[in-house]
Amino acid sequence: MTKKGRVFSGARPTGRQHLGNYLGAIQNYVALQEDYDCVYCIVDVHALTTVETTQELRQNTVEMALDWLAAGIRPEDSILFVQSHIPQVLELHAYLSMVTQFGKLTDLPTFKEKVRQQPENVNYGLLGYPVLMTADIVLYKTDIVPVGIDQAPHLEFAREIVRSFNYRYNTKVLIEPQVKHTEIKKVVGLDGKDKMSKSLNNHIELAATPEETTARVREMVTDPARMRRTDPGNPDVCNVYTMHKIFSSPEEVDMVNVECRRAGIGCVDCKKLLAANLNTHLQPFRARRAEFASKPEYITEVLNDGARRARVIAEKTMEEVREAIQLP
Numbered sequence: 531m532t533k534k535g536r537v538f539s540g541a542r543p544t545g546r547q548h549l550g551n552y553l554g555a556i557q558n559y560v561a562l563q564e565d566y567d568c569v570y571c572i573v574d575v576h577a578l579t580t581v582e583t584t585q586e587l588r589q590n591t592v593e594m595a596l597d598w599l600a601a602g603i604r605p606e607d608s609i610l611f612v613q614s615h616i617p618q619v620l621e622l623h624a625y626l627s628m629v630t631q632f633g634k635l636t637d638l639p640t641f642k643e644k645v646r647q648q649p650e651n652v653n654y655g656l657l658g659y660p661v662l663m664t665a666d667i668v669l670y671k672t673d674i675v676p677v678g679i680d681q682a683p684h685l686e687f688a689r690e691i692v693r694s695f696n697y698r699y700n701t702k703v704l705i706e707p708q709v710k711h712t713e714i715k716k717v718v719g720l721d722g723k724d725k726m727s728k729s730l731n732n733h734i735e736l737a738a739t740p741e742e743t744t745a746r747v748r749e750m751v752t753d754p755a756r757m758r759r760t761d762p763g764n765p766d767v768c769n770v771y772t773m774h775k776i777f778s779s780p781e782e783v784d785m786v787n788v789e790c791r792r793a794g795i796g797c798v799d800c801k802k803l804l805a806a807n808l809n810t811h812l813q814p815f816r817a818r819r820a821e822f823a824s825k826p827e828y829i830t831e832v833l834n835d836g837a838r839r840a841r842v843i844a845e846k847t848m849e850e851v852r853e854a855i856q857l858p
């Protein structure tokens with residue numbers, strides 16, 4: 531079947547993925563494979579801008595690849611690889627940095643935010659992050675980048691860099707990527723307040739055991755106004771109910787909605803039901819993950835093969851880029 535174009539997306543090697551990653555991004559990655567040539571990159575170089583130690587970088591990369599594959603990324607269709615395995619991206623980053631104005635980079639809200647977050651480590655790579663991101667995208671002649679509405683300005687900046695490059699060297703070799711607006715679901719963590727994240731420890735790992743998952747669900751914050759079992763609750767302000775809407779049957783969702791409001795079901799039972807449904811939903815994923823994890827050489831092969839295929843596209847683009855710049 532003819533595909534509609536090439537999609538690129540990258541994510542930092544954050545190790546084992548959680549439900550928030552799954553519902554927010556991975557599910558979408560899997561679905562896009564039906565219509566697009568997909569290039570999915572584990573962006574380890576980007577990670578260096580913020581990590582203090584690289585001890586876990588390799589293991590985190592493997593864990594993430596395992597989760598992506600178990601979730602349904604098909605390496606025979608899509609290209610799955612590690613950013614640093616393709617040094618051409620660093621070369622392109624250097625050339626793109628020559629057409630990117632310093633003041634524009636320092637003005638970016640994301641850069642200012644990082645300066646606030648890590649004032650002790652405002653490194654050069656942090657400033658050049660959007661340029662490296664642009665290099666990632668355009669190196670693979672990407673047509674489309676799936677982004678949530680809040681990330682759209684980043685892509686607009688990438689498009690600007692491409693226009694500057696093409697204008698400076700009077701060429702059309704680099705393609706301006708188009709945005710594919712995607713509804714990136716914000717999954718709230720166990721605290722019922724913040725976005726699910728590993729650093730806040732309010733997450734549920736996809737690869738957790740059923741027992742661990744049940745224990746984590748038990749920790750979930752519910753309707754804070756429901757103090758006693760006999761108090762009626764309000765599912766509309768409860769994250770357990772939000773999760774039921776994703777993982778439980780319509781009948782169960784209706785039941786929780788009705789029974790919670792009249793104190794017909796307690797939070798303990800409500801959570802037990804959610805944990806059971808979550809474990810049922812994740813069971814096939816976990817079985818696939820365990821199978822892949824038992825063959826570490828398979829992951830190495832997938833990433834090496836992905837890098838080999840990515841390198842072919844990258845080197846072709848770089849030949850055109852060097853020619854356009856008229857490098858001697």
Ligand code: SF4
Nearest residue numbers: 763768770790797800
């Ligand atoms: S019964 Fe369920 S939906 Fe209602 S407050 Fe408790 S956990 Fe939330």
